[in-house]
Amino acid sequence: MTLGRSADPQRPRDTTVRLRWSPSRLTRRLTTAGGLAAAVAAFAARPGLLVFAAPLLTALALWVRRPRAETLQVRLDLERPQTTEGLPVDLQAHVAADGPLGSLRVAARGEPQVALADHVLVALGPVADGEWSAAPTRWGHWVVGTVIAEATSVHRGWDARAVVQAPALTVYPPATAAARVPPPPHLRARLGPHVSRTSGAGVEFTGIRPYQAGDPVRRVNWTASSKADELMLNEYAQERMGDVVVLVDSIHDLGPAGASTVDVSVRSAAVVAQSYLAVADRVGVVAFGSALRWLTPTTGSRQFYRVVETLLQARQARTYVDPSVDRIPLAALPNGALVVCFSPLLDSVAVEAVRDLRERAHPVVVVDVLTERGVDVRGDEDQLALRIWRLERAAVRRSLERIGVRVVPHAELDDGSLHWLRPGQEPAQGPVQGRPGGVGGVG
């Protein structure tokens, strides 16, 4: 029974557990041996067995005295409350009783998403200190595990067990900024890292033109001016920033834990966000699942953690309301922002959302995160069904490509360069063409 906890939910975490004593291992063994010998002595009339049972039962009667310790103080301290997938975190435990104890065994049991080292700490006394290494295997908000303390009384006649939940751990997906980041197609009229087509006050040389009144004299190209007999001026490209919105479709989550479509989507989305934030672009996020969540694009390293926190919620809330792009405010989807959508393209709602975004003249790149791993094909009918399913998915991809959406299979991604982020070709008749049929329609 838990009596009280510290006010700080993170670290360190103190828990007081009231001990509920029960007969120990030694008590059960002495009872078994002594009781068996006494019973056989009674039924077989063997005084030798009674003599044999006498010391066992006497010790049992003397050592069965009630233990004095009543509570256990368990102090759990997590090295840090956040980590990245695969990066281990140390969990320290300090267990102390309020009275004398014969021995104290402390073990930790991990959750499926957090692997804990399997070792048991044993101390002959009322205090035990231990440390376990917790290696998270999947991003999300998880409880590290449970710590189990087993106490034995001084005379070893009684055992008690206390189970305490370890602190919560936030696991971020691993995100390393790509070495090369293609500029978004539409750049904003703000100073940024990307070279634009318009001339301005950048550092990228674009050409030479005749001097006009009002031009700064320091940009006069004297070599070219002496050859042309008139003042010539160096021209430089304007450097501007772009807007990138990462959209993660979490309506369906297919595949094994740790490698499901949402897992893959969130990991890749974190890489894209980190890469663009590293070059000082504005990055926002839309978690397009049962619960629609969004984050307004902005710059800075702190934005990465906001983006990841929003992505971590992609798997949590479940509602019966279909998400819709119409509910996303304009600030979260700025005009002309590059939309990178990670989706298995299974739900018509998600496909319609992609079309809707394209109709609003956003350059859109869709990453198809669904793979055929684990598909069990046994007979001819299965083969035929798989073939039809592939055709339907190809039709969906083709319908999106016809309206200028680039669809990239996740297997072809290269997180090192992000060259795949260049949007598709503009349709010949304008940004939007006629909308094809439903999900399975062929455009």
Add this chain to the structure above:
Amino acid sequence: MTARSGLLAVATAAGWLALALAAVTSQSTPLVAVLAGLLSLASWHRHGRAVAVAVPVGCVVLLASASSVLLAAAAGVLVLVQLVLADVAADAHGARRAQLRAALSPLVPGGVAAAVVAVLVAAAALIGARAPTAVVAPAVLAGPLLVLAAVLLALGRETRRDFWRMLTPRRRLSALTRRYVERAGGRS
């Protein structure tokens, strides 16, 4: 050799000695002692606790057909030593000798008392063997049952102490009754 290994070695030796003493005058096959001795080696493994009572059970089987009371008393004391040391050793991974001494010292008085009781019971059994049968027969039958009942009573009293304590306030007057008694001018 670590302190835990030494403890386990002493426990195993005590168990084997107990089996040997039980087998000296036993009419059962010595194979019982060999089998129980081999099973007792499982206490060296962390998952081998299920066969921890192999030595006492083997001793009971052997002593059921034995005649020596003094050897039975010695076997009982040795089995007690084996059980206690094996139990402490199970929780002594990485423990130092000083820690083991501290863990075993509270158990010494009880162990000595158990040995004394074993000698007294053995002496009583030897004296009883020379007494008339009419006196001995009921004592042999009632003795073990009385000892077992006393132990179970002690065990039950300790395990249900909270229960008995909880019963105590119920014997007092309830709040309603007390108020009635006060109004009536009686005792409170």
